[in-house]
Amino acid sequence: MNGIKVENISFSYTEGQPVLSNIDVHFRQESTAIIGQNGAGKTTFVKLLKGLLKPATGNIYVNGMNTQEYTVAQLAKQIGLVFQNPNDQIFKHTVIEEVMFGPKNIGQSTEEARQNSLLALEKIGIVHEADKNPYDLSLSDRKLVSIASILAMKPPIIIFDEPTMGQDYLGKERLKKIMKDLRAEGVLVLSIIHDMDFVAETFERTIVMNQGKIVLDGPTREVFSHEQLIRDVYLELPHATQLGKQLGLKQTFLTVDELINFNRKKQ
Amino acid sequence: MLSCGGFSYEKIIVENLKYKYPDTDQLALNDVSFEVEEGEVIGIVGQNSAGKSSLCLALTGLIPHFFNGAYGGKVLIDGIEVKTSTITDLSQKAGLVFDNPFTQMTASKYTVYDEIAFGLENIGVSREEMIERVDWSLKMMGIENIKDKNPFDLSGGQMQRVAIASVIAMRPEILVLDEPTSQLDPQASEEVFRVIQQLSQEGITIVIAEHKMEKLASFTDRILLLYEGKQIDFDTPQKVFSRDDLHDYGVVPPIFTTYCKAMGMKNKKTNTYPVTLAEVSSLLGGENNEWNKS
């Protein structure tokens, strides 16, 4: 069974203070954004999916494997997680070596690992940096290295934790493209994200978390049609959605292009 | 621009500033010149590596006093020349909030309250005033509820707010912020901008580097556009975001402006496009005759 099945899990770091409660959700193939206020429990949730934390109650199945029964390293072939800070992983002297580390760990031969790593760097647009020292790159390029090092492992599921943090316009566009390409290749993409415009432009499905619970889950357009609820959980609507409302339009618009096309047709 | 008897009222004057980090061969700042009046809010925009952070460092004296390298031109902060002053003296004029909140925590204090007081202890503020100022900045940043927590037990977003509170407690006349909302959820970043607005109303001059164009459009008076260390423009958000060549500098205007550009909705008088939702709606509502569909 492909995808991630989360069966009624709860979790707490310290007893008596539940961080997640009664989460029951299934991810098949739609690219999914996880949004919510700081401290809502998003990072904790994806750490559970990745097997870094184990649920107190309930079970999580990653491609049919119960996370309680496997080590993180064993699950690494199935599910990749891109951490927030690339400095938490980089230790090799060249970008290519760094990217090859994961693939070799999960049993790819050196040659295979090199091929996959070059391919991943190519996809991310930094293959020309392959022989540089990662610490000679800017932080945002180092972030791309950490993404490539997960892509090269070719997991069928990839999770990002706030990938747009500190990225400029071009960086975000590149991320958007990477995620959409992965989706097209059949990879299940999940991402925690604070940038609502990015969510609206990129993800098919959106999950809203608040105080350790999922309060909304559905197609992105539908989720952003619940204006009041979005505000109640300290989020805001994408700017294009706000503009659409201001223009007095009934539908929920997700991107500025949608709005422009809609109004051009009308004219 | 106000000026009187040779004295200028500009809080910040930057003249032909050039700077190159040691062991690099490209100028991080290449001939930047602008002036900021008291109480103004200035946004710095540009793609990554454009020089935003370097400019923030130069305004607070860390360039050239902490970072060596080649320095040319002049920066005046409230009439004091940065190059001949010291970081310590400047720190009491101009405060700086960095993008990484984690390394802004002193690591020697056990509560948020004490953390915010750290700078005040250093500059010898009396105990009564210290307490008053810490309480004020806690309230400003809406973090009274976490004042007894250990700074390192906070989330990135909470830490970012503590970092800002720690700097505004020192009551600088000029506040420089380098991507201060990168880890904040949407409403928390909105709150940060509201605080900035309030501080500017109290007369504090603010310079903020940001990628959130919609926020900058609503909250800043002028925008400084940088590209590869060069100053491309320094003008109102309407003017800067209406530029046709913005894309070439790796910057996109607010979504509202993109829409209006596509639909040809222009302010005829100023020849600019709306940059905020409010401007779009006043244009549509016809409340303001200035805005007219061309």
Place this chain on the structure above:
Amino acid sequence: MTLYVKQDSLIHEIDPITKVIYAFVAALLPYILPSHTVALIVLVISIMLLVVGKVFRKIIPLIGLSLFLIVSLVIIQGIFRPDNVTPLFHFGPIIFYKEGLSYGLLLMLRVINLLCAFGVLILTTKPDDLIQSFIQKGMSPRIGYVIGSVLQLIPQMSATIATIKDAQRSRGLETEGSLLVRIKAFLPLIGPVIMNSLISTRERSIALEVRGFNAKQKKTFLHEVHTYKYAKVIQAVLILIFIFAILWRIFL
């Protein structure tokens, strides 16, 4: 990392400097006067102070940690001390001597005594209070900062290591298992740890700079270090005892 236990007690109310003096005097007395009786008396006093300070239970794991050291001291001295003459008992061929055991016992008392004496200080004194007292007594604020930050950065470092470990495990690195597995996991963990601390240290020193860390003004303090009514008296008594012990050692 900080061992300080927040409690309401008489010992907590005593000012840091007095407790520092106590810790040193109590730790040194059994060396100046090397008798079991002195060591035992001082130890009993420290334990009483710990009990009054409601932190006695916290000292037990610390003593437990040093138990290995203590036991090996006693055994080694009991068997191998050069002036061993009076056999006391034996395990098979190994003979334990009275002199050695007695000396081992003294060493043991001294170690436990040292732990308890400093336990009184550390368990009942907030580290910032302690550092602030020293700064007010003339220690450089920079040194004060370094001491204070080490106490915080060590637990912080272990949080960083945990994150790094997670990041590498996520890339399929096994970090648990045989010795070989762990040795192989060492480099991928230690590299980022060092790099991260270098980067953080540099960034943090810049951030401190703009918060007036090097300001020439006289520093002020948010908290008053609480003063203690009888501080001077207790300090005087402790120092007198100390001088008296030295004189005793020299002249008697």
